[in-house]
Amino acid sequence: MTVLGFFNYWVVVILMMIGFYCVIARGNMVKKIMGLNLFQTSVFILFVSAGKIVGGATPIVREGVEVYSNPLPHVIVLTAIVVGVAITAVGLALTVRIQEAYGTIEDDHLGDDIDDEED
Amino acid sequence: MTLLEFMPFIVLIPLIASGIVALLPGRNLPWLVTLLAATASAVIAAVVLPAAISEPALSYPFGNWPPPFGIEYRVDAANAFVALLVSGMAAITLLWAPKSVASEIHGRLGTFYALFLLALAGLLGITLTGDAFNVFVFLEISSLATYTLIAYGKDRRALLAAFRYLIMGTVGATFLLIGIAFLYMVTGTLNMADLAERLPELRDNNAVRAALAFIIVGMGLKLALLPLHLWLPNAYAYAPNFVTVFLAGTATKVALYVMLRFIFTVFSPDYSFVVLPLSTVLMVLAVAGMFAGSWVAMFQIHLKRMLAYSSIAQVGYMVLGVSLATATGLTAAFLHLFNHALIKTALFMAIGCVMYRTGSAKLDDLRGLGRQMPWTLTAFALAGLSIIGVPTTAGFISKWYLVLASIEAGAWWLVVLVLITSLMAVYYIWRVIEAAWFSERPAGAAPVPEAPLALLVPTWLVVALNFYFGLDTRLTVGASMAAADALLGSGAGLP
Numbered sequence: 001m002t003v004l005g006f007f008n009y010w011v012v013v014i015l016m017m018i019g020f021y022c023v024i025a026r027g028n029m030v031k032k033i034m035g036l037n038l039f040q041t042s043v044f045i046l047f048v049s050a051g052k053i054v055g056g057a058t059p060i061v062r063e064g065v066e067v068y069s070n071p072l073p074h075v076i077v078l079t080a081i082v083v084g085v086a087i088t089a090v091g092l093a094l095t096v097r098i099q100e101a102y103g104t105i106e107d108d109h110l111g112d113d114i115d116d117e118e119d
Numbered sequence: 120m121t122l123l124e125f126m127p128f129i130v131l132i133p134l135i136a137s138g139i140v141a142l143l144p145g146r147n148l149p150w151l152v153t154l155l156a157a158t159a160s161a162v163i164a165a166v167v168l169p170a171a172i173s174e175p176a177l178s179y180p181f182g183n184w185p186p187p188f189g190i191e192y193r194v195d196a197a198n199a200f201v202a203l204l205v206s207g208m209a210a211i212t213l214l215w216a217p218k219s220v221a222s223e224i225h226g227r228l229g230t231f232y233a234l235f236l237l238a239l240a241g242l243l244g245i246t247l248t249g250d251a252f253n254v255f256v257f258l259e260i261s262s263l264a265t266y267t268l269i270a271y272g273k274d275r276r277a278l279l280a281a282f283r284y285l286i287m288g289t290v291g292a293t294f295l296l297i298g299i300a301f302l303y304m305v306t307g308t309l310n311m312a313d314l315a316e317r318l319p320e321l322r323d324n325n326a327v328r329a330a331l332a333f334i335i336v337g338m339g340l341k342l343a344l345l346p347l348h349l350w351l352p353n354a355y356a357y358a359p360n361f362v363t364v365f366l367a368g369t370a371t372k373v374a375l376y377v378m379l380r381f382i383f384t385v386f387s388p389d390y391s392f393v394v395l396p397l398s399t400v401l402m403v404l405a406v407a408g409m410f411a412g413s414w415v416a417m418f419q420i421h422l423k424r425m426l427a428y429s430s431i432a433q434v435g436y437m438v439l440g441v442s443l444a445t446a447t448g449l450t451a452a453f454l455h456l457f458n459h460a461l462i463k464t465a466l467f468m469a470i471g472c473v474m475y476r477t478g479s480a481k482l483d484d485l486r487g488l489g490r491q492m493p494w495t496l497t498a499f500a501l502a503g504l505s506i507i508g509v510p511t512t513a514g515f516i517s518k519w520y521l522v523l524a525s526i527e528a529g530a531w532w533l534v535v536l537v538l539i540t541s542l543m544a545v546y547y548i549w550r551v552i553e554a555a556w557f558s559e560r561p562a563g564a565a566p567v568p569e570a571p572l573a574l575l576v577p578t579w580l581v582v583a584l585n586f587y588f589g590l591d592t593r594l595t596v597g598a599s600m601a602a603a604d605a606l607l608g609s610g611a612g613l614p
Contacts, residue, residue: 023290032286036290039290040289040293043293046297047300047303050300072303073303076303083259087259087289090263091286094270094278095282097270098282101275101278110279
């Protein structure tokens, strides 16, 4: 396969790194969660790409279909999407609580507080 | 129908009960149902363990779909042992829970205990399942429940700790998912036993190497192995005491189990220890963790945080046993996995008793408390002996086997390192004892009554278990050896 033949996988790697960078470098908690979503989505693409068969139809039993994509990765990704949504929901809920408790969601302003031994 | 056939119910009981508990009103009823569910799980796990040791492996295919197509629960000595530990510790910590939770969490407790049961079901699910993707799903179930449980902490910093754990935990779990994706791409199966059969043909495949690396890093995050431990101290320090007690005994242990399951069963040791310099890497990280964890613990003012850093050091001991890649080393890892759960639970329970009365876990506020809460602090001191590794305690047994394994591997210098870090443990435990008994109570401090019996009795129960398993090692050593054998498998050679 040529370099372009791996197009999906290049997208996976680039998306994954963008997401990972966001998680690490961004101080804003909502942006961190967005980065996390991007990071997870890239893994979903990895799974779906693995299930694709060139020239294959959708995996539904019907007349005239001999070659079809592997449905199992799709099912796995569906489950993983549900997990991802749950994590996003919990993360955003925590962000709201942090905003209420601290008045900010910038991690830079909060970093000192958590490692502080006093009070 | 024997009790053995209820094996899947170890997971299903907490999972189903969590839905019921979420709807229950009031504060006592949810706790009671939770306790019953956890106890039922523990009883079944206790019945399953002897059977799993004597028989090859129990298998339960879900929905009657035969593996490798369906999801199966596959139980051998290794996971039966961990399942018994997790469900047993859950039942014991629940006995301790009511008073402590009452002082920290207000309003109805249905949702709180429902989340606890979800976390428990997730941890047990990870332990029992024989399906790689199922591990990920259960891992996320338990993690999500854990994040919210930590956020219940009274201190507002609990929210930050939970958020950071969420970010790091999710990255770790996603790494595991990437590893599983690579495995699926090259083998076309998700069943662990099936993977183990197909992987040897693919020794030279880069995707398999990447999969192993991703899985180890992902689980290293969950395990709080040294450079990936940053989430742990704050999460333990600011979570409600009951949650800390439960997590300290179970969460990292299950992560270690998953790592072992992948390294030894799925990839087989003659692959994982040869393809990656796993032995060296794990040994360096373990020793670094032992030293860094103990060192930082020596200077902590906040006692829960001190114990959390000590946990990082103890994870180092377990991983050190694994890195030796011998049967004795693996036995030591399993022994310490079990014994450390008992030790840390007892220590955190004692600190929880202090916090119940004084509302503070700081070293300065502990001064002179030894005479006012003698039972609590004696429990702390005795559990402290166990973490140091004094003979007749459970901590001694696991360190003994770790030393044996080191000598057997010809690495006598590891013995020296273990001794040095044990001395560091002497120091950080002694600081607490000195403050409690050898310092004067600050002038004008209000007298503090002894902790209530509802907290003291479970605490002393765990302390007693520490000494019981220090003297009678038939269960722990026997099960650890069987677990190590089960992981090393039939004829799977060591490097």
